């Protein structure tokens with residue numbers, strides 16, 4: 001099998017509109033994630049380890065904003081012994097087409113299914129875990145708390161939510177340093193300065209990050225008594241939040 005097509009979306013003169021998850025993005029999406037998200041694979045592995053500890057045999061796991069299904073495919077491999085049911089949700093039809101294709105290629109159709117839904121209307125009671133990787137940052141700030149409330153109500157007692165996000169620091173100097181470090185990372189992955197600047201502009205009004213403290217406060221307000229950061233690389237973090245038993 002050949003690898004994913006290379007992301008050259010912002011390597012051309014024409015793109016000036018806001019970022020959207022359309023067919024052109026889906027085509028190069030796996031390459032885009034591998035080159036734009038620090039420690040992408042390691043975060044999935046860390047999440048699998050946490051799920052292994054928190055989930056019971058046969059539990060249902062939802063991946064919200066599942067995109068092309070990479071995370072769930074990895075979980076189904078790493079957590080095969082748990083016989084979990086994996087459900088990916090996304091509102092981009094081309095992403096889901098690709099996710100279904102990949103799950104067929106890896107013959108994982110038995111344990112993986114995909115739903116075309118708006119995750120802000122999430123309502124799937126009895127969930128053992130909900131994963132939200134690099135997606136809550138795209139939900140409008142005003143809707144975020146009620147979104148987390150929905151996750152809380154859908155989780156079974158003792159269930160967990162795992163959230164990975166880009167974050168900001170309210171210390172302006174530190175924030176600048178973190179962003180610069182991230183741009184160095186993207187340059188080291190082969191993106192040009194122009195590509196980095198154009199993508200930043202396209203994401204300006206679309207991707208709105210909160211600080212770690214704001215995310216934790218929101219989770220606590222929704223009833224998640226215990227929240228911890230289990231991964232951080234400069235302005236990228238992953239959090240676990242546990243619904244009390």
Ligand SMILES: C[S@@+](CC[C@H](N)C(=O)[O-])C[C@H]1O[C@@H](n2cnc3c(N)ncnc32)[C@H](O)[C@@H]1O
Nearest residue numbers: 021065066067090091092117118119133134135
């Ligand atoms: C950055 S990608 C997520 C990457 C993926 N979680 C991963 O780690 O491989 C964001 C995804 O969220 C989806 N999305 C954004 N807003 C959504 C919404 N309101 N409902 C459902 N999906 C949404 C997009 O279509 C896109 O596939």
